[in-house]
Amino acid sequence: MIDLEVPKKFVPLVGQANMVAREVLRPISRKYDANEHEYPKELDMLASLIDGLEDGGGSSGAGAAGVSQAEKNGDGGNRNGSNMASVLSIIEMCWGDVGLLLTMPRQGLGNSAIAAVADSEQKERFAGKWAAMAITEPEAGSDSAAIRTTAVLDGDEYVLNGEKIYVTSGERADLVVVWASLDPKQGRAAIKSFVVERSNPGLKLDRLEHKLGIRASDTAAFILDDCRVPKRDLLGSPEIDMKKSFGGAMKTFDNTRPLVAAMALGLSRACLEHTSERLAEAGVEIDYDRPPNSQHAAAAELLELEAELEAARLLTMEAAWMADNSKPNSLHASYAKAKAGRTCVDIALRCIALCGSLGLGEDELLEKWARDAKILDIFEGTQQIQLLIIARQLLGLTSAQLK
Amino acid sequence: MRFGLRALNRLAGLEVVDRAGLRGPAERLLYRSTRNGFRAANAAGRTFASAQGRGDPARQARAKSSGGFDVTPTDEQQMMIEAFGGFAAQKLRKAATDADARCTAPPELLAQSAELGITMLGVPEELGGAVSERSAVTSALISEALAGGDMGLAFAALAPAAVSTALGLWGDAEQQATYLPAFTSEDVPAAALALLEPRALFDPFELATTARREGDGFVVDGLKSMVPRAAEAELFVVAAELEGAGPALLLVEAATEGVLTQPEPAIGLRAAATAQLKLEGVRVGAGALLAEGSPDAYADCVRLGRIAWCALAVGTAQAALDFLIPYVNDRKAFGEPISHRQAVAFNMANIAIELEGMRLATYRAASLADQGKDFSREAALARRLCASHGMKIGSDAVGLLGGHGYVKEYPVERWYRDLRSAGVMEGALLL
Numbered sequence: 001m002i003d004l005e006v007p008k009k010f011v012p013l014v015g016q017a018n019m020v021a022r023e024v025l026r027p028i029s030r031k032y033d034a035n036e037h038e039y040p041k042e043l044d045m046l047a048s049l050i051d052g053l054e055d056g057g058g059s060s061g062a063g064a065a066g067v068s069q070a071e072k073n074g075d076g077g078n079r080n081g082s083n084m085a086s087v088l089s090i091i092e093m094c095w096g097d098v099g100l101l102l103t104m105p106r107q108g109l110g111n112s113a114i115a116a117v118a119d120s121e122q123k124e125r126f127a128g129k130w131a132a133m134a135i136t137e138p139e140a141g142s143d144s145a146a147i148r149t150t151a152v153l154d155g156d157e158y159v160l161n162g163e164k165i166y167v168t169s170g171e172r173a174d175l176v177v178v179w180a181s182l183d184p185k186q187g188r189a190a191i192k193s194f195v196v197e198r199s200n201p202g203l204k205l206d207r208l209e210h211k212l213g214i215r216a217s218d219t220a221a222f223i224l225d226d227c228r229v230p231k232r233d234l235l236g237s238p239e240i241d242m243k244k245s246f247g248g249a250m251k252t253f254d255n256t257r258p259l260v261a262a263m264a265l266g267l268s269r270a271c272l273e274h275t276s277e278r279l280a281e282a283g284v285e286i287d288y289d290r291p292p293n294s295q296h297a298a299a300a301e302l303l304e305l306e307a308e309l310e311a312a313r314l315l316t317m318e319a320a321w322m323a324d325n326s327k328p329n330s331l332h333a334s335y336a337k338a339k340a341g342r343t344c345v346d347i348a349l350r351c352i353a354l355c356g357s358l359g360l361g362e363d364e365l366l367e368k369w370a371r372d373a374k375i376l377d378i379f380e381g382t383q384q385i386q387l388l389i390i391a392r393q394l395l396g397l398t399s400a401q402l403k
Numbered sequence: 404m405r406f407g408l409r410a411l412n413r414l415a416g417l418e419v420v421d422r423a424g425l426r427g428p429a430e431r432l433l434y435r436s437t438r439n440g441f442r443a444a445n446a447a448g449r450t451f452a453s454a455q456g457r458g459d460p461a462r463q464a465r466a467k468s469s470g471g472f473d474v475t476p477t478d479e480q481q482m483m484i485e486a487f488g489g490f491a492a493q494k495l496r497k498a499a500t501d502a503d504a505r506c507t508a509p510p511e512l513l514a515q516s517a518e519l520g521i522t523m524l525g526v527p528e529e530l531g532g533a534v535s536e537r538s539a540v541t542s543a544l545i546s547e548a549l550a551g552g553d554m555g556l557a558f559a560a561l562a563p564a565a566v567s568t569a570l571g572l573w574g575d576a577e578q579q580a581t582y583l584p585a586f587t588s589e590d591v592p593a594a595a596l597a598l599l600e601p602r603a604l605f606d607p608f609e610l611a612t613t614a615r616r617e618g619d620g621f622v623v624d625g626l627k628s629m630v631p632r633a634a635e636a637e638l639f640v641v642a643a644e645l646e647g648a649g650p651a652l653l654l655v656e657a658a659t660e661g662v663l664t665q666p667e668p669a670i671g672l673r674a675a676a677t678a679q680l681k682l683e684g685v686r687v688g689a690g691a692l693l694a695e696g697s698p699d700a701y702a703d704c705v706r707l708g709r710i711a712w713c714a715l716a717v718g719t720a721q722a723a724l725d726f727l728i729p730y731v732n733d734r735k736a737f738g739e740p741i742s743h744r745q746a747v748a749f750n751m752a753n754i755a756i757e758l759e760g761m762r763l764a765t766y767r768a769a770s771l772a773d774q775g776k777d778f779s780r781e782a783a784l785a786r787r788l789c790a791s792h793g794m795k796i797g798s799d800a801v802g803l804l805g806g807h808g809y810v811k812e813y814p815v816e817r818w819y820r821d822l823r824s825a826g827v828m829e830g831a832l833l834l
Contacts, residue, residue, distance in 0.1 A: 001466070001468065001469065001473055001475070001476075001477050002473060002474060002475070002476055002480075002540050002766050002769075002770050003468045003469070003470075003471065003472060003473050003770050003774075004472060004473075004474070004763060004766060004767040004770060005468075005470075005472065005767075005770075005771075006472070007470060007471045007472050008470035008471070009470070009471075078469070078471050078473045078475065079471075080471045080472050084472060288779045288780045288782070288783035289608060289702055289705065289706070289779055289783070290606055290608060291604070291605070291606055291607075292787070293604055294604050294606050303783065303784075303787060304787055304791075306780075306784060307764070307783075307784040307785075307787035307788045308788070310760075310764050310767075310781070310784040310785075310788070311757070311760025311761070311763070311764055311788055312760070314760065314763035314764060314767060315756070315759060315760055315763065317472055318474055318759075318763060321472050321473070321474060332759075335755070335756045335759055335760075338752070338756055339756050339757075339760060384745075384749075386752075387745075387748070387749045387752040387753070388745075388748075388752075390752035390755060390756065391742075391745075391748035391749060391751055391752040392748075394728065394751055394752060394755050395728060395731065395732055395742045395748060395751060396732070397732075397742060397743065397748070401740075401743050402742065402743055402745070402748050403743075403745075
């Protein structure tokens with residue numbers, strides 16, 4: 001039965017997450033934007049709280065660790081599970097602060113990869129660790145099949161060599177999941193992911209980036225210099241299977257794209273709520289029944305932005321719902337990411353204009369949100385990559401046909 | 404067993420029913436329509452002779468939600484989507500070009516769509532309706548499916564349902580007893596809900612049409628625009644500013660003195676034979692006022708109409724996308740299909756993204772209405788999305804076909820015109 005409201009059972013979770021965002025994240029939001037690379041120590045306590053909630057059988061927490069395709073549902077009934085719970089809590093947390101959410105201990109993208117592809121022995125071994133993800137290289141961004149970092153088997157160890165950039169929480173994490181090729185000549189199928197201890201002497205921190213936004217979240221560059229990794233820390237199968245391997249690696253993203261979309265939704269809502277308040281002070285409020293053309297232009301614009309956010313929000317919830325119900329959601333995950341990513345940039349930039357210099361100034365958070373927003377249309381697959389994924393599926397084209 | 408949703412079963416074909424495992428729901432619908440058949444036998448003839456309703460008016464029950472997020476239609480809804488979708492593809496699409504050119508819908512098609520039970524969906528069961536629960540979602544799904552064939556013909560077919568649904572939602576016992584039997588009979592009358600007025604910056608909450616109290620009735624004056632099938636309509640629901648009480652809905656029989664119509668062909672929705680409706684000193688009785696002039700009922704009427712137009716835009720935009728996919732894959736330029744170029748492929752991706760957003764926003768607004776919650780904001784958001792993105796999809800569709808999009812050999816230029824219209828329409832439909 002069609003019902004597109006927040007599931008009743010998750011209403012308390014949303015309330016909790018919003019309270020955390022309001023009481024913990026918002027008050028330190030400006031502080032860690034101004035002090036890039038400083039570790040937000042306030043998050044340690046918060047992370048423990050989230051761990052406690054998860055261990056206590058509570059709904060899946062604030063980060064990416066808990067999401068995976070649902071087990072087949074026995075009774076065939078409708079299911080609202082961990083994907084939906086994660087989307088909803090991330091929306092609230094990012095209403096608080098995107099950068100801080102990204103650097104939440106033990107909630108890294110690497111944790112998501114481990115959850116998706118690790119075997120049970122590995123899952124146990126890496127439990128409770130904070131895992132970052134290292135995919136991008138100076139010469140390979142969106143084209144992750146072109147990565148040049150190599151992994152060569154030497155006895156019981158793989159030896160990794162190469163350079164990795166844009167590793168979120170790379171300095172702070174306990175583990176870094178590194179993508180490397182067993183044989184660059186064999187393309188995608190030879191790409192594997194390896195769990196590397198942050199303390200591994202072959203994993204050398206090169207620098208931390210200075211960024212436009214999400215400055216609370218550190219972004220590391222690494223050199224892998226004869227970095228020796230035990231064989232058992234390879235995730236998935238060590239065989240080069242032309243059919244399966246890369247698909248497995250990319251599958252992580254079907255589950256995480258809606259989460260990045262959720263980040264964009266939270267930030268967008270923060271911008272709109274803030275702007276609505278400023279406009280109300282200026283005497284402008286939306287009347288939803290009257291035609292927009294008969295209202296103040298600012299009200300009409302706000303209505304338009306709210307409508308675009310509504311579309312992005314429902315697309316994201318739909319993608320998460322599909323994952324929870326074992327429906328293939330690759331297409332819908334990209335709908336969500338593409339729509340939410342571009343919408344949040346549009347909303348943040350236009351809200352600044354509606355608020356005038358109040359929007360530009362550092363006394364308020366709008367200018368920060370506008371800087372934070374842009375990354376959400378880039379990482380986890382840029383706008384253009386999402387459109388490629390969607391178009392190929394929609395039109396039944398291969399990556400050779402639609403480049 | 405002569406009419407109603409039995410026809411739905413016939414059209415859907417046994418194969419569909421079996422394939423979808425819908426034997427149970429289908430039989431329940433058959434049972435209901437059978438009962439309706441017996442009712443029709445002793446229904447009054449079409450003079451809208453005033454009938455005494457006894458006690459309280461009948462109302463449909465509200466659907467109960469399970470409280471979970473779910474995008475799946477019920478089995479019953481799925482069956483209707485397939486049946487109405489099949490009718491739209493096989494009948495409406497084929498008749499669309501001609502109906503658009505002639506500014507009229509083929510009578511046999513309108514009769515068939517009436518047979519499908521469209522006007523019975525919003526009528527309470529005890530008055531001969533087809534379904535027990537009030538469901539704007541079901542009506543939205545059916546509207547979307549019909550528009551997949553053709554928006555103009557869907558509009559023509561759905562127009563009388565706006566009147567029967569208004570009576571189901573807001574009619575008192577007497578109004579229901581007087582008018583509803585005709586809408587559950589074999590010979591469903593043309594009827595229209597007239598809200599829009601011809602002027603720039605029209606606002607449905609600032610009507611120029613007035614209803615002045617005189618004696619124990621009203622005198623209605625005004626001009627309405629884009630009224631579907633107005634020339635053949637037997638009954639109108641007219642929105643008018645009720646003296647001292649704000650906008651309200653009044654029942655106006657077409658045969659009343661002072662009710663005039665004049666064809667108003669437009670850029671789109673031409674198959675619905677749109678016309679202006681002029682009301683010159685039209686006298687109606689006290690019993691003509693719907694919902695006792697309740698401002699809430701009127702506001703809901705405006706909102707539900709907007710969601711209905713969203714549903715038509717979604718169905719039409721989906722038709723455009725379905726048409727475009729094989730076209731851009733087959734059409735070659737510079738030695739390869741044009742779909743191999745990002746400029747074309749990204750345009751297609753954006754159509755798919757925005758269409759899905761339009762659809763979900765429309766369903767959400769309709770489902771909130773069914774749950775009895777405030778849906779004014781959600782209706783406004785859906786309308787904003789469907790008006791702007793619907794129009795753009797129509798425009799992009801023509802653009803992707805290039806010159807082929809501009810000629811009448813293809814349906815695409817008609818979708819361009821219809822999708823523009825849907826974002827401007829007010830009223831005339833009611834979920």
